[in-house]
Amino acid sequence: MALATTGTLSEEQRAIRDLVREFAVEEIRPTARESDATETFPEAVWDGLADLDLTGLTTPERYGGFDVDRLTYSVVNEEVAYGQLAVATALSVHCLATSCIAEFGGERLKERYLPDMAAGRPVGMFALSEPGAGSNPAEMTTVARREGDEYVITGEKQWITNGERGEVCIVFARTDPDDPGSVTQFLVPKSAGIEVGPKEHKLGLRASDTTALTFDEVKIPAENRLTPEGKGLSAAFHILTGGRIGIAAQAVGLSQAALDEAVAYANQREQFDGPIADIQAVRHKLADMATRVHASRLLVYEAARQADAGADPRIAASMAKYFASEAAVDVCNEAVQVHGGYGYTTDFPVERFYRDAKILTIYEGTSEIQKEIIARGVVD
Structure with missing residues (x-):
């Protein structure tokens, strides 16, 4: 609960x-x-x-x-x-x-x-990361060349969620290949000629299709440019701040699910003439897990409230994303431990929770990037 x-x-x-x-x-x-x-x-x-x-x-x-x-x-x-x-x-x-x-x-x-x-379809994608440009998107090499009333996009994007099933892609590309400050945001329908790579086989999040996308002289109307040239990265960071609050909330949901499974198992699993929920070591695990879940939720709510109030939520969003994602890894790990050997099997969902949790510390800004953003607000 x-x-x-x-x-x-x-x-x-x-x-x-x-x-x-x-x-x-x-x-x-x-x-x-x-x-x-x-x-x-x-x-x-x-x-x-x-x-x-x-x-x-x-x-x-x-x-x-x-x-x-x-x-x-x-x-x-x-x-x-x-x-x-x-x-x-x-x-x-x-x-x-x-x-x-x-x-x-x-x-x-x-x-x-x-x-x-x-209404649900077409499904959207968000293409910022590249094979050589993850945490520093300014290093991207995808280029959008203006030709009359069109842009011609060439490059490759990596780690694209909904890569197979998505049909509308938000793409970030340089309008000047030599200027990292020229990153611009575009809407590119898959039907324009986007090539979809093989689906990645991942540790967790396996039901989510993750692929690379290749743009080989993909032409789109100039009106599909979403930001003025050179304003794409600032737009991306603005959108991702809200997105990070959402990811932090997802971490809370996964943690809560792991906690609930652990509590239910501890109450029904008997050892030493009683449920293992009566054993102090197990009870203390559950107490630590519950505290982390609750603290994570409060951080998410605070970041969301700041955003809704019109304040700059960047620091609060990074705090929530950093803390909640790391807590999710720990809580899911402990849920497996409470289950013992059964937690290592697919008979119980905690093994999937454990595999899924790790990605929360990586996508939409790694924990290391979140700590750097927080440090700027504290030190700089």
Whole structure:
């Protein structure tokens, strides 16, 4: 059970939380083991998310979206991740894409793409990282060359969530190959000629399709440029700040799921003439886990509140993302330990939680990058 943080949520937010938790338990959880084992995304679950309007979380209402505040967005991310982190990751990346179009796109692009994306399809992608440019995207080599009323994009992107199933890609590229400050943001439909690489076989998050994307002289209309030339990185960092709050919320959801599984197992598993929940060493593990989950949730809520209040949430977002993601790794590790040998088998979901948790410390900014951002706010 989550500790009492409900006082920070409105009645509407609590209702949304409860609705999404019910969907996570009844619809996402039952498919999680098979989709992880087969490395196949559960499309029926995605359609269910769309039916709940969750694929339009960051789309303005005038284009058919839900257009929620950052705290509500965090609550939804937490609860979807409680069901399965791979599904929450796919949803958050889709929402990154719709956020970029909604905030930076022209009216024609918004009208063309946002209503359908809010309804769930086409699925969005976000292409910033490259094989040689991960934590420092200014080193990217993808180039967008202007030719009359078109841009011609050439380059390669790596670690793209929804790479197989996505159809609309937010792409970052230099408009001057020799100028790292010329990074610009574009909307590129897959139908323009994007080549999709083989699906990555990963430690965790196996149901989420992750691929490379290759752009070989891919032509798009000039109106598909989302930012002025040279303003792409600042736009990316702005969008990713909100995205990091969402990732931190996902870490909370995964941690809560691991804690709940550990508590349930400790209460029913008997050793030494009683449930192992009566053993002090186990009880202290559960106490540490619960404290980390609760602290992580409070950091997420604080970052979300700052964003909703119009303050600069960068430091709070990095604190939440750093702490909650590292806590998720520790909490899932301890959940496996509470289960003992059974925790190392696929008979219990904690082994999947453990494998999934690690990516939280890596994508959308590693823990090391988050600590550097926090340090700038403390030292500089």
